[in-house]
Amino acid sequence: MVGRVEPCRIVELPEIVDPRGSLCVVESGKEIDFDVKRAYYMFGMPPETRRGGHGHRRLRQLIIAVHGSFKVDVDDGFSRRTFVLDHPRRGLYMTPMVWRDMVDFAPGTVGLWLVSETYDESDYYRDYDEFLRDARSGA
Ligand code: TYD
Numbered sequence: 590m591v592g593r594v595e596p597c598r599i600v601e602l603p604e605i606v607d608p609r610g611s612l613c614v615v616e617s618g619k620e621i622d623f624d625v626k627r628a629y630y631m632f633g634m635p636p637e638t639r640r641g642g643h644g645h646r647r648l649r650q651l652i653i654a655v656h657g658s659f660k661v662d663v664d665d666g667f668s669r670r671t672f673v674l675d676h677p678r679r680g681l682y683m684t685p686m687v688w689r690d691m692v693d694f695a696p697g698t699v700g701l702w703l704v705s706e707t708y709d710e711s712d713y714y715r716d717y718d719e720f721l722r723d724a725r726s727g728a
Contacts, residue, residue: 593665593724596684597672600651604678613678615651615703621682623649623705630655630701634694644688644714644724649705651680657698664688666724674700686728688720 600620605612617624634640652661658675665687672681683689706712714720
């Protein structure tokens, strides 16, 4: 079976360079293949923090370190990859049915999530064994 970490990829965002400061754009249908229904961001993560630790049934997402850096470990139940987010010009696009953990937050990091669904706890896998069972059975 083809694993789902393959469609997780780094997206280089178009940057409008200006001596007054750069401007990056994320547009539905261009950099991402979903309409953004929700945005959330995180800040104030202590460096030793581990966040995430869940998967989604339907939700697609683009994760951007708008300031600072962190690592995202992704796992589709078959294989694992680690992505480093360390520039606001770069986003991590993720498909559904991928477990993710975030680690190694640099001090002052601000992470931004652009996601395809409104908040719905029933879309979450919070239990890794349940995720693994469904991911491996092709749910
Ligand atoms: P959670 O998804 O558990 O964060 P982590 O990235 O560490 O897995 O979210 C933390 C809390 O915030 C949890 O109680 C759910 C709540 N939450 C919302 O109410 N709305 C949201 O859009 C998000 C992302 C989280």
